């Protein structure tokens with residue numbers, strides 16, 4: 001995949017400017033690359049359509065050239081397609097946390113059960129494993145071997161005819177005496193999805209109400225991984241997916257499609273047969289890994305640089321007029337959301353070190369930014385341009401209109417004041433010492 005993408009972008013990069021035709025040609029290549037990586041056809045098609053719409057619809061980011069624009073959009077969209085943000089394992093407020101692993105035979109459930117136990121133990125948890133795959137004697141033995149290897153107890157019933165639902169229930173009762181706060185249930189699989197297996201899994205679910213039902217799926221099966229995920233999700237309601245054997249499949253097409261098609265986040269990836277071969281899944285890192293190649297990386301960096309420059313220019317204009325409004329504040333925050341922490345952006349401007357430190361306290365995560373968005377959008381144009389008129393009753397109206405509390409509105413106005421002060425500071429710095437800011 002990466003090679004193909006790199007090729008696609010090389011052809012873009014070699015020209016100074018790109019036309020609509022160039023965008024089309026490049027995107028055709030991206031599309032081919034995605035399909036060759038075994039990305040679901042519809043997912044690839046939607047992906048391309050979204051990029052095209054964005055690339056052609058906007059003359060985005062002022063000083064970016066069209067190539068840089070496409071590059072940035074591909075990167076953002078790829079991250080989005082992979083799930084946007086990292087998804088965590090839900091830990092029950094009242095132990096034990098019950099995790100149920102499901103999936104086809106050979107997907108890696110038993111191995112992953114062990115890996116997950118190791119991972120959770122590192123987080124300070126006390127896991128135990130449950131052998132609910134009763135159909136093959138070897139399956140129980142395999143889990144016991146895994147448990148012994150990592151020194152985690154395994155709850156099993158070896159007599160013939162034991163029922164997986166009972167085993168799961170008993171295991172959870174036992175967890176309390178055993179002082180275990182996480183119960184990981186390793187279930188049976190089949191070579192293909194069948195009714196009987198699904199019923200059994202539904203019954204286990206009904207009996208123990210797992211906090212997390214995680215589908216373990218082999219990335220090597222490509223497109224089939226998506227179908228598998230869809231079916232399990234329909235029947236069981238998945239909380240997440242663990243994509244195994246990514247060490248063997250460099251194409252990663254399944255990762256791209258599963259989230260898009262099922263809406264279920266990928267939470268971990270399996271990267272070896274060993275017990276430490278489990279990695280938390282970060283969509284942005286996966287996107288970068290796909291796009292992370294010499295040429296592409298430097299392109300991305302230049303995009304970042306260009307946005308900062310544009311931002312600085314805009315700010316300077318506002319400062320000159322000294323009319324930094326709430327609209328500006330909002331667009332700045334939205335910019336920040338795209339780029340990462342405000343500190344980082346300011347860190348890129350020379351001479352901004354001090355201000356950067358002061359900003360550490362303002363933690364602008366994306367939830368916060370959405371809140372800011374909601375509040376500012378509930379204001380009238382006049383209020384946004386001239387926040388001084390925001391008296392008590394206006395604030396109350398805005399709070400109601402945006403579904404926030406008056407405190408939230410007040411906090412936002414305080415943050416805005418901070419930002420305005422900062423603007424002033426930057427302005428006087430620029431006046432005082434020439435050359436501290438980039439040429440504007």
Ligand code: GDP
Nearest residue numbers: 105106107108109110111244245270271272273
């Ligand atoms: P189950 O039938 O779903 O319980 O699958 P198993 O846990 O028995 O795994 C089937 C095979 O896949 C075993 O040989 C594992 O060692 C192997 N396996 C599982 N996860 C990974 C992984 O992330 N990478 C690699 N390379 N092999 C894996």
Ligand code: MG
Nearest residue numbers: 109110133139
């Ligand atoms: Mg197994």
